[in-house]
Structures are given as structure tokens and as C-alpha cells.
Amino acid sequence: MHRIVALYETPKDPEHFRAYYTNTHLPLASKLPGLRKMYHSFNVEPLGPGKGFFCIWTGEFDDAASAASAMQSDEGQAVGNDVPNYASGGVMLIQYTSDK
DSSP: OOOEEEEOOOSOOOOHHHHIIIIHHHHHTTTTTTTTTTEEEEBBOOOSSSOOBBBEEEEEEESHHHHHHHHHHHHHHHHHGGGGGGGGOOOOEEEEEEOO
């Protein structure tokens, strides 16, 4: 299983982020080719010292090649191009492959 994770910093307008993310961005992300599952949460807290994140999104794909293909697709480009419309605090993308 390969996962892409988006970690969002606190935006300038949290209410706009929540509304736009829920009503516009998540429906775009759900159309990524090869996406098996996706999860998100606005309740992201650190387990120890340090700051948390405003929001997290995780998308699951069969493998790294499927994830890369999804991100390079027209749908993936639309998802990437949409991020500046709500993520004014910044976002960090990470990816990893886990054993099944």
C-alpha cells in the first residue's frame, strides 16, 4: 500500500479553509485515478512537544507507480492547482509505502 499525506498548516482564514476544502477540494481529490481510500481530519494534535497541524489528508493507492500516475493525471493536476484556493498557511506533502 502506498500513501500520500498532506499536512496543512493553520490558514489565514480557517472557516474558509474548512468550507472550501469540504465542499470543493475533497470532491476533486476523490476523483484521483487509482485512489483506494482517502481520509481527512481537522483534529490533528502532536503526541508530545511541538505544534500540530490544522488538517491532514491521506490517500491510499496500490503502489508508488499508481500514486505517481494519479498525481500526473488531469485530475491530479486539478487537485494540485486547487490548493492555493484554500491553503494560505502552506502544506507539506509526504509519501510512503507500507507493508501489507
